[in-house]
Amino acid sequence: MKNTQLTFVLLLGLFASACGSDEPEFDATGTFEADEVIVSSELGGRIDSFIVEEGQQLPAGKVVGIIDAQNLALQKEQVEASIEALQEKTMDVQPQVRLLQNQLDVQRSQLATLERERRRTENLVAADAATQKQLDDINSQIDVLKEQMGVTRQQINVQRTTTSTQNRAILSENKPLQKRVAQLEEQLSDAKITNPVSGTVLSVYAEEGEITAPGKPLYKIADLSTLTLRAYITGTQLSEVRLGQRVKVYVDSGEGYKVLPGVVTWISDKAEFTPKTIQTKDERANLVYAMKVRVENDGFLKIGMYGEVVIPDGEQEA
DSSP states (O other), X not given: OHHHHXXXXXXXXXXXXXXXXXXXXXXXXXXXXXXXXXXXXXXXXXXXXXXXXXXXXXXXXXXXXXXXXXXXXXHHHHHHHHHHHHHHHSOOOHHHHHHHHHHHHHHHHHHHHHHHHHHHHHHHHHTTSSOHHHHHHHHHHHHHHHHHHHHHHHHHHHHHHHHHHHHHHHXXXXXXXXXXXXXXXXXXXXXXXXXXXXXXXXXXXXOTTOXXXXXXXXXXXXXXXXEEEEEEEETXXXXXXXXXXXXXXXXXXXXXXXXXXXXXXEEEEEEEEOOTTOOOSSTTOSEEEEEEEEEEXXXXXXXXXXXXXXXXXXXXXX
16 A cells, blocks of 8 residues: 555656756746836926826826926016007107108298299399399308208107117017017926827826926826846846847746747846846856846736746747
């Protein structure tokens, strides 16, 4: 009876050993990670709306929240009102010019009258009916009137130049104010919380109604369609691995292993001490090299899951 039991135990051990021999020899071990993006607001203030939940799928460019920006909107209206007020501060040169122009027209009329009187007096002087002094007086009046007309013309030019200079000084404030409006518009656009990348929301750190600040995390998102297995290989394996190489990734599925194709995307150029949670092919190795393997995710893989890597011999690059 005892011999029979001993034989049964030995057979059971042999069977277990045979089953275990079917398991592949893993070249590296690691955990899955994703390129996580922490989204924050570019503007501080109260969160008026925020429609983000953990596990939610968000496309890139979607507006997921709005920060209260009433103060900025009021500032913009104030600057726009200042721009409109500049037009009211400018001077209209036309009334002054029109007044001087009317004065010049009167002087022209007076000059025409004096020139007629001079011609008549010249005829009288020629006929000895008028004296030379009378003619000289008329010529003096004409000279004085011409000087007055020159002064009037100069006054018109000065008035136009002075008014133009004053208006330019006033309107020179317009450009900085326009820049200020553009700056406020840019800040108002920052009030919208826009999702930067397509992916799944992993964590949410804020709620609607809370006060946030620029750079304060609101939520974390990552694209889970492709995960990266960060694994470690020994120095003796380093020569067997190259960028773009196709490898097999084994993930524990409860009743065995799920095998997924992967591609080596990065190999560290510096050795590091073996992480305590990692078992390499050569457990006696003190130094290992990190590498990253890109694996397409059909929904089975999760961040933080363990994965095993088998490096096929003679495998071609992807």
